[in-house]
Amino acid sequence: MKFIVSSSALLKQLSAINGVVTTNPVVPILENFLFEIKAGKLTITASDLQTSMMTEIEVEAKEDGNIAVPAKILIDTLKNLPEQPVTFSIDSDTYSIEISSDNGRYKLSGENATDFPKIPTVSNATTVDMSTEVLSSAINNTIFATSNDELRPAMTGVFVNLSDTNTTFVATDGHRLIRYRRVDIASPEASSIIIPRKALNLLKTTLPSENVSVKVEFNSSNAYFNFGNIKMICRLIDERFPDYENVIPLDNNNDMTIDRMEFLSSLRRISIYANKTTHQVRLKLVGSELQISAEDLDFSNEANERLSCDHEGEDIEIGFNAKFLIEMLSNIASREVTLKFSAANRAGLIVPSEIDENEDILMLVMPVMLNNYV
């Protein structure tokens, strides 16, 4: 089998799906790309069993054939070749691959394509269409709050709940929770899935910057994302997502509205002085003044700032992990944000003051107990 392809065009396709390939996969064949040629079209697959990505490219080929090609050597070779047509010659008996270019010839040993795991196909799927812009914004708004704790598998992904009026994306690590809702995606058939973080991270880096349509298909075990010539398939997390609606407090009547950037910059400065384990900052609301402070008794570090805000409710003092607040505030676009509290040991809420009519963002964060709290 033999085919000719542009080195840079091939590299571009491989780079788009290379993120799936892990360095220490469960089965060694997954260190390869699967190449399948059919009628002049090369389909390339990368997989880690949980997530698989496929892409297509036109090549010059007289015959059909398959081969598994070591991913790292191939990518490194292409990266270092000047743009030119390269010829792949494959010996289908020994699986040896020869790449020839103007610069020279490179031989590497491939593997039998039939050893590459079968990629599941779609059946009984629910289909929704969304734009890359909507999908990336849903991912960016939630993924940072997912958990790394493999003992809580449900929380290591983003929960997606489709209904006939909206779609809700939820992520939580047990300490904070993001609920991102869009009214411009809906499905007549209600359903919910948990998409693993790795798949979403891959999507985040692969989704094209131009706004194209993404076709999402899923059944109870897998989800499929189609955009441009790229297809991604991931196994869903088959767990029960925590009952998130019940933990969102409805009676947080202590409201503070503040300039987001001012608040964020202040937190970034104050957090330098916070304890390195808890990252605790203290927010003290007195009238329409917000006092932000932190101290690290071990190093005698301390810092204080005062900001003005709109405040409705009793004076309150509450502690938070500064990293959580900074991450949440950085993921909001609105000029002002509103924080809603009830007590120093109860969940606080952050919502943007103004928002796109199609979306709804609610962020919940649990406090860090202040030392003087009784």
Place this chain on the structure above:
Amino acid sequence: MKTSTHEIRKIIHVDMDAFYASVEQLDQPALMGKPVAVGGNKERGVVAAASYEARKYGVRSAMSSRLAAQKCPNLIFVPPRFERYREISHQIREIFYSYTDLVEPLSLDEAFLDVTENKKQMASAILIARQIRAAIKESTGLNASAGISYNKFLAKIASDLNKPNGQAVILPQEAEAFLEKLPIEKFFGIGKVTAEKMKSFGIYNGFDLKQFSLPFLTQKFGKSGLHYYEIVRGIHLSPVQPDRERKSLSAENTFSKDIFELVAVKEALSDIHEELLRRIQKSEVQGRTLTLKIKYTDFSIQTRSRSLEHYIDLEAIWEMALELLEKEPLKMPVRLLGLGLSNLNLKEENQSGFGEQLWIDEDWI
């Protein structure tokens, strides 16, 4: 906490049977004996818990409600009431605390107890488990299952063996043989993904797992490799980690001769009060609940307690203790008196300067 890693511990894992669903059946007698699913409805949502009647039809928790309704057309869906489950869960935990302070709740419906040393001076963990299950039944009307072994991992596995409404023991000398036969996915801490990976190495049960060396396991599974290597050999040293806030501080005295005269009882109580004060000052804690414990000559135990909104002043403890004593007359001669302070704030935690990051919901952990 003092837990030597070398002595053999006695650990009980208590697990409520179909907890949410059983509570609903208890509160709504019309549901008794019927297939019940908590959470979701026929069209959407997910089953959070299924009654044993529903499980006969193949309904499982975490199943989509629609599938559940297909499997069991008569399935009755009821909305969850977490407040109520929490209330009962606290009731059950009180029973645990009457045996030991080493209670580690895993969720609303299960907990580990270390009863190596226990408040009832009972030698048999099997008997304690039986008593606890009977006490739970009596106070809540619900069935619990229990597993008894020498570490948490085995106790957890054991509680599943004779479920529902049963208990099982895995003795130290039986553990290895038992684990060799255990399918790999039944190991607590080995989830679906890990189990799959293990199967790719030909590991289907404990025996298979045992054939692999520690370096191999750590290379393939990272830090967890050591854990897998140890658990299959019945080694799991993680101690029962109690909810520190629930600790109490107490002092008690068994008298050489039973006393009945109020004057004598007050005098005895005064000594115990002084001992309690000494302990409070030493550990620098404050508490909101004071409990008086009276053991009568027939070994029956009575406790009387009072809780305040704020922490009790040291000076006020004596007044409160007397109040509790005089609240009702003594039934018969007294063998033992005890005075305890609970609902503590542990100052030692606060002085460290480390704030505690709170969880959204303890049941999620």
